[in-house]
Amino acid sequence: MKGFGIVTTASSAEHPTRRDFLFVATGAAAAVGTAATLWPFISQMNPDASTIAAGAPIEVDLSPVAEGQDIKVFWRGKPIYISHRTKKQIEEAQKVPLSSLPDPATDQSRVKEGHDQWLVVIGICTHLGCIPIAHEGNYDGFFCPCHGSQYDSSGRIRQGPAPANLPVPPYQFVSDSKIQIG
Amino acid sequence: MSGPSDYQPTNPALKWLERRLPILGFMHASFVAYPTPRNLNYWWTFGAILSMMLAVQILTGVILAMHYTPEATMAFRSVESIVRDVNYGWLLRNMHASGASMFFFAVYIHMFRGLYYGSYKEPREVLWILGVIIYLLMMATGFMGYVLPWGQMSFWGATVITNLFSAIPYVGDSIVTLLWGGYSVGNPTLNRFFSLHYLLPFVIAGVVVLHIWALHVAGQGNPAGIDAKTDKDTVPFTPHATIKDMFGVSCFLILYAWFIFYMPNYLGDADNYIPANPGVTPAHIVPEWYYLPFYAILRSIPNKLAGVIAMFSAIIVLVFLPWLDTAKTRSSKYRPLAKQFFWIFVVVCVLLGYLGAQPPEGIYVIAGRVLTICYFAYFLAVLPLLSQIEKPRPVPNSIADDVLAKYGAKSGKVASVAIALAVAGAVFAGGTHDARAAEGQEAPPAQKWSFAGPFGKYDRGALQRGLKVYKEVCSNCHALSYIAFRNLADPGGPGYSTAQAAALAAEYKIKDGPNDQGEMFERPGRTADYFPAPFPNEQAARVSNGGAAPPDLSLIPKARSYERGFPRFIFDFFTQYQEQGPDYVAGILQGFEDTPPAGVSIPSGSYYNKYFPGHAIKMPKPLSDGQVTFDDGSPATVAQYAKDVTTFLMWAAEPHMEARKRMGFQVFIFLIIFAGLMYFTKKKVWADAH
Numbered sequence: 001m002k003g004f005g006i007v008t009t010a011s012s013a014e015h016p017t018r019r020d021f022l023f024v025a026t027g028a029a030a031a032v033g034t035a036a037t038l039w040p041f042i043s044q045m046n047p048d049a050s051t052i053a054a055g056a057p058i059e060v061d062l063s064p065v066a067e068g069q070d071i072k073v074f075w076r077g078k079p080i081y082i083s084h085r086t087k088k089q090i091e092e093a094q095k096v097p098l099s100s101l102p103d104p105a106t107d108q109s110r111v112k113e114g115h116d117q118w119l120v121v122i123g124i125c126t127h128l129g130c131i132p133i134a135h136e137g138n139y140d141g142f143f144c145p146c147h148g149s150q151y152d153s154s155g156r157i158r159q160g161p162a163p164a165n166l167p168v169p170p171y172q173f174v175s176d177s178k179i180q181i182g
Numbered sequence: 183m184s185g186p187s188d189y190q191p192t193n194p195a196l197k198w199l200e201r202r203l204p205i206l207g208f209m210h211a212s213f214v215a216y217p218t219p220r221n222l223n224y225w226w227t228f229g230a231i232l233s234m235m236l237a238v239q240i241l242t243g244v245i246l247a248m249h250y251t252p253e254a255t256m257a258f259r260s261v262e263s264i265v266r267d268v269n270y271g272w273l274l275r276n277m278h279a280s281g282a283s284m285f286f287f288a289v290y291i292h293m294f295r296g297l298y299y300g301s302y303k304e305p306r307e308v309l310w311i312l313g314v315i316i317y318l319l320m321m322a323t324g325f326m327g328y329v330l331p332w333g334q335m336s337f338w339g340a341t342v343i344t345n346l347f348s349a350i351p352y353v354g355d356s357i358v359t360l361l362w363g364g365y366s367v368g369n370p371t372l373n374r375f376f377s378l379h380y381l382l383p384f385v386i387a388g389v390v391v392l393h394i395w396a397l398h399v400a401g402q403g404n405p406a407g408i409d410a411k412t413d414k415d416t417v418p419f420t421p422h423a424t425i426k427d428m429f430g431v432s433c434f435l436i437l438y439a440w441f442i443f444y445m446p447n448y449l450g451d452a453d454n455y456i457p458a459n460p461g462v463t464p465a466h467i468v469p470e471w472y473y474l475p476f477y478a479i480l481r482s483i484p485n486k487l488a489g490v491i492a493m494f495s496a497i498i499v500l501v502f503l504p505w506l507d508t509a510k511t512r513s514s515k516y517r518p519l520a521k522q523f524f525w526i527f528v529v530v531c532v533l534l535g536y537l538g539a540q541p542p543e544g545i546y547v548i549a550g551r552v553l554t555i556c557y558f559a560y561f562l563a564v565l566p567l568l569s570q571i572e573k574p575r576p577v578p579n580s581i582a583d584d585v586l587a588k589y590g591a592k593s594g595k596v597a598s599v600a601i602a603l604a605v606a607g608a609v610f611a612g613g614t615h616d617a618r619a620a621e622g623q624e625a626p627p628a629q630k631w632s633f634a635g636p637f638g639k640y641d642r643g644a645l646q647r648g649l650k651v652y653k654e655v656c657s658n659c660h661a662l663s664y665i666a667f668r669n670l671a672d673p674g675g676p677g678y679s680t681a682q683a684a685a686l687a688a689e690y691k692i693k694d695g696p697n698d699q700g701e702m703f704e705r706p707g708r709t710a711d712y713f714p715a716p717f718p719n720e721q722a723a724r725v726s727n728g729g730a731a732p733p734d735l736s737l738i739p740k741a742r743s744y745e746r747g748f749p750r751f752i753f754d755f756f757t758q759y760q761e762q763g764p765d766y767v768a769g770i771l772q773g774f775e776d777t778p779p780a781g782v783s784i785p786s787g788s789y790y791n792k793y794f795p796g797h798a799i800k801m802p803k804p805l806s807d808g809q810v811t812f813d814d815g816s817p818a819t820v821a822q823y824a825k826d827v828t829t830f831l832m833w834a835a836e837p838h839m840e841a842r843k844r845m846g847f848q849v850f851i852f853l854i855i856f857a858g859l860m861y862f863t864k865k866k867v868w869a870d871a872h
Contacts, residue, residue, distance in 0.1 A: 019866050026859040030428075033856060040270035044245060049267040053668050053710035 057182030059174060062118065070134050072123060075181050079123040079131055080169055081142075081155075082179075089140055089153035090116055096152065103165045107154040110168055120171050120179065121155035127162035142166065188215065212398060217416035218423045219404035220871055221585045225295040226402070227430025228288050230423075234431055235285040236390065240383050242278040243327075250330065252376035254369035257332035258457045262664055262737075265838070272838045273442070273845070280441035282324055283449045286472035288434070289317060297503075298524055300512030301403045307504040309396040314500045316389050321473070321497075323382040326375040328470055333454030338467050340367045340375070346480075349487040366460065406584040407512030408577050415581035417871050425867045429860040436853050443846025444636055444758050447740065452763065455741035455835075456733075465795070466541060474538030475531050479557065481542050482550040492554065499561045507565040511574035519572045520565075527560045625744050626769025626793045629825065631761050633832060636847070639840055640833050645676035647812050648830025651823050654810050656735060659727060659801075661715035664736035665834050668709040674840035675833055684709050728787045730800035739763035739828065740835045744793075763835075764828050769793040771824040774803035 047055075055076040062082065065071055070083035085093075093107040111119060123131050123142075130146035137143030138159075139152035149160030156165040171181045189210035191197050200206055249268050251260035264271040293313070296302055302310035325343060329336045344361050348354040363370030401410060410416050417423075441448065449471055453464045469477050476493050483489035499506075514521040534553050540546040578584040632641040649670070652662065667687035670678045678686070687707035692714060695702035707714075715734075717723035723731040733741075743762040746754060754760070773792035784790050788798035805820045816822055833839075 022859070022862055022866060026856075026863045029852075029856050029859050033852060036852075040273055041241065041245060043269040044271060044274060045248070046269055048249070048263070048269060048271070049668070049672075050263060050666070050710075051267075053666065056708065056710055 055182070057180050059178055059180050061178055063177040067117070072134075073181070075169065078169075080181060081119070081121050081123045081134055081166075083119040083121075083134065083153075085117050085119055085153060092140065093152060093154040093156075096154075096156075102157050103163065105154075105156060105165055110154050110156070110165070112171075112173055115173055115176075118179070119153070119155060120168060120181070121166040122169050123166065125149055125162055126157065126164040126166065127160070132166070212394075212419075213424075214418065214420040216398065216419040217401070217410065217413075218419045219402055219410055219415060219581050220417045220422070221404050221406060221581050222402070222423070222426075223405050224426075224430055225291065225299075226404075227427045228292040228295065230427035231288045231431055231434050232285070232292060233390065235281060235288055236383065236387060239278065239281050239285060240387070242274050242281060243380070243383065245274055246278055247376075247380060250376075252330065252373050254332060254372050254458075257330060257372060259664075261331045266664065266669075272842060276442045276446045276842075279450065280438060280446060282327060283441065283470070283472065284434070284438045285320065286324065289320060290472070293317070293500075294528065297527075298514045298521075299403055299405060300407055300507070300509075300514070302503045303507070303512050304504065305400045306396070306403065309393060309400060310504060311501055312389055312393040312396055314497070316386055316393060317500075318497065319382055319386045319389065323379060323386065324470065324472065326379040326382075329372065329375050330379065331454060332372060332458045334456040334458055334462075334464050335451045335454040335467070337367060337458035337460065338463055339469055340371060342467055343469075344371070346490050346493075349490040351487070368460075403512065404581060404584075405513055405515060406578050406581060407516070408581060408584075410581055412580070412582070421867045422871060425860070425864050429857065429864045432853060432857040432860045436850070436857060439846065439849050439853055443842055443849060445755065445760060446842075447760060448755060452741055452743040455737045468539050471535065471539075474536070475534035475557075476538075478534040478538035478550050479554045481538075482547070482554040496557060499558065503561065503565075506561055507569055509569040509572065509574070511577060513577070516575040516577050517568070517572055518575065520568050523560065523564050523568070527557075530556045530560070623744065623795055624792060626765045626773070628761070628765055629768055631764055631832070632829065633839060634761050635758060636843060638843065640674065641829060642677045643814060643816070644826045644829040645833055646678075647814070647816060647822075648826040648828070648833075649676055650812065651805075651810050651827040652735070652830060655804055655823075656827065657713070657716060659716055659723070659732040661717075661732075661734040662713040662736050662834060663715055663734055664712070666710060666712045667707060669837060671709070672837060675837055676830075680709065687711060690714055728800050732801065735831055735834065737835045739767050739832045742766045764832050766793060767831060768824045768828045770799070771805055771827070772820055 058073070058075055060071075060073055060082060062084070065082065065084045067084050068086050070081055072079050072081055074080070083089075090107070096107075098104040098106065108116070110121075123134075125132050125144040125146065127144065127147055127149050130144050132142035132144040132149070132151060134142055137150040139150055141153045141155065141158075142151040144150070144160065144162065147161050149162035150158050151162075151166055152158050154165075155168070157163070169181055171179050174180050189207045191200055191206065196206060246264065249260065249264045249271065251257055261275070265275050266272075268274070296310065296313070325339075329340045344358055344367060347357045347361065350357060359365070361371070362368065363374060404410075451468060468474075476496055479496050480489045480493040483492050509517065509520070511517055514524055530553050533549070534557065537546055537550045537553065542550070578587060632639060632644065652660075667683050667690075668680075670676050670686065671680045671683040687709050690707035690711070690713075691704045692707045692711045693702055694705050697703055717726065720731050740763055744766055746759075746762065770791060770793050773794070775790050775792060778784050778790035778797070782790065782797060784798045788800055789802055790797055791799040805823045807820055808818045810823060811818055812822075816826075836842075
């Protein structure tokens with residue numbers, strides 16, 4: 001009992017008595033009740049139902065995006081670059097040796113089969129979260145102005161402090177000219 | 183503080199801290215070793231209960247403030263989105279709203295305890311005055327908190343109470359403008375009330391610290407009203423008072439849980455589920471129950487300024503109590519005359535509370551004036567007189583003697599007093615229900631609802647049929663803007679799958695945009711969209727409906743009620759009857775009559791309805807037999823439509839009802855077991871003290 005800061009008047013705890021069982025049971029009930037009461041207070045900070053609903057998958061029409069052009073859409077509050085890559089960009093991306101990449105990944109693993117002219121990446125630098133600028137930098141990809149990270153035309157980190165490639169969000173092709181993100 | 187402390191830490195880290203900031207020794211002296219009179223009864227547990235309620239209100243309030251938007255066009259909706267969308271939002275909101283009532287319930291018991299046992303007498307005058315300050319701060323906090331949901335009662339209560347200050351000569355109007363931040367209650371008022379409502383509880387906490395400090399200097403009072411003289415008179419605060427307080431708290435929590443989980447709107451006003459409308463005043467403006475006695479006093483005086491002065495004086499007079507009642511005997515236990523007048527005073531307060539909710543007409547006005555005089559007479563005439571003329575009975579020699587003498591005799595009295603207070607509380611609280619005065623109105627017939635009672639559930643079939651009725655009939659004029667298509671797939675609702683909800687959503691055209699050309703466009707609905715309104719704005723709604731705007735139906739069963747009357751509203755508290763709204767809605771739908779009764783004339787453009795207040799409703803009879811066919815073969819009758827659409831609308835108003843009742847059951851089981859454990863623990867801990 002001293003552990004709880006509760007001082008009993010006569011503590012002769014040689015044999016566990018019925019009194020001790022009662023105290024333990026009450027203490028346990030109080031602990032369980034407190035934990036059960038605290039849970040809603042913590043859970044309420046998680047995204048609420050309308051935020052989750054607003055984060056439902058979106059469809060993006062790719063037909064207006066010309067070759068060499070890219071657009072930025074928002075999904076779940078994050079900017080997503082959709083690039084219509086030129087043949088030159090695709091070849092450059094495919095030819096890069098994996099050993100030279102800080103975060104090795106093949107270009108094919110970052111695009112959908114049969115649609116490799118489309119690059120869909122989350123435009124958040126994996127260093128500290130700024131939005132890289134498209135069509136900038138030495139690798140015809142993205143350049144982050146905050147601390148100088150440079151990504152290539154597959155969105156892979158090539159130089160700079162960022163540790164990882166630009167993440168690819170979950171998406172699929174609904175038709176040749178339409179994707180669903182999420 | 184006072185009290186011997188033998189606290190000497192052995193742990194080197196604690197010794198290090200103790201030398202620099204002796205907070206542990208301080209805590210030990212104040213709350214562990216602190217000598218507590220051993221004859222305290224359960225009325226003394228309310229201090230701990232109040233401390234807990236302050237903590238609960240601050241905790242739930244800070245969390246609600248994470249989701250609430252204090253802006254006039256968004257406040258009401260933000261509260262609804264807390265209740266509907268935030269995880270456990272409905273629970274947090276109910277805890278905070280019911281918590282305010284429980285806070286005041288506890289403070290009134292605490293104050294009446296002080297009155298009865300002379301807790302304000304020498305040397306506890308400052309302790310008492312600090313308590314009055316806490317009470318005033320609580321009233322200000324509660325008033326501002328009630329404004330925040332920005333319902334009809336929020337807005338008009340704010341208007342009435344802020345207008346009180348215009349009674350002050352010369353500077354009154356300027357003060358009111360300063361309070362409003364505008365020419366009427368509006369967004370600036372709401373914003374500053376939110377800021378102050380967040381601030382004041384922390385001011386209260388500071389004054390509570392002073393209050394407990396002042397208490398510890400004098401030592402606690404006790405039922406015998408005599409000072410502790412020897413060690414035999416007291417026990418250490420921990421574990422004796424700590425465990426006893428925890429038992430009191432666990433019983434209090436049971437009552438609190440009753441409101442949170444089973445009667446969350448019993449103490450509230452249906453009108454506050456209507457968004458604030460500066461153009462329409464509710465028929466009866468009623469403050470929350472804890473202000474009712476003072477509201478009655480205010481209305482009793484026919485002069486504006488005098489009424490305001492009387493109302494504030496009713497609270498300020500408490501400050502002077504130590505100098506009005508100068509009797510040397512503290513506890514009314516030994517003052518037979520004072521005891522009787524005390525109970526008369528309690529009845530006066532309860533009756534004033536009841537009157538505060540009645541319309542200020544007829545006998546209520548006379549009764550209010552008589553009772554106001556009685557209220558002030560108790561403090562200004564009775565108590566001073568009794569100090570002079572009363573011959574008290576002899577008090578016990580010591581607290582220890584008092585404990586030995588009273589053992590066994592007390593419990594019955596405490597129980598009967600507790601019951602009396604419970605009934606009084608119910609009269610008080612239910613008094614607010616009478617504000618929806620009948621004016622000769624017939625009450626709609628009470629229906630059997632599947633969702634009524636502690637184990638009530640929504641009938642899935644009724645919800646789906648009701649949705650069909652809404653879609654095919656009501657949605658032509660009435661919006662349902664708080665319900666999103668995704669809600670149709672939520673647990674505890676109509677039970678559609680996400681795919682079905684998406685298909686239903688896709689049937690609707692939702693306005694969206696602007697697109698890259700800068701134009702608005704239409705697209706098929708998605709699950710995240712809300713049911714679209716039939717009219718783009720209120721003016722268009724009025725034009726198409728003979729000048730009356732059809733109300734949004736999302737909250738209608740909670741925004742309507744009818745008078746239950748005494749003593750039905752007392753029984754309602756125990757039977758959990760709270761279906762006034764659904765009964766009213768179903769009654770309206772079936773209450774149309776082609777020819778009004780003799781002598782009743784209905785203006786052209788309106789229709790006669792048995793249950794609509796005033797009988798002239800602008801909505802034509804919306805339902806007729808055979809209008810909607812149900813796939814499950816349910817009868818295509820008006821009665822069936824009314825029942826089903828009302829069930830659907832009740833779900834729309836309270837989508838989480840089933841989860842609320844389910845959690846309530848679990849909480850009750852736990853609390854009853856916990857209270858039992860605490861009872862036996864308390865008995866064991868006190869076994870050596872008796």
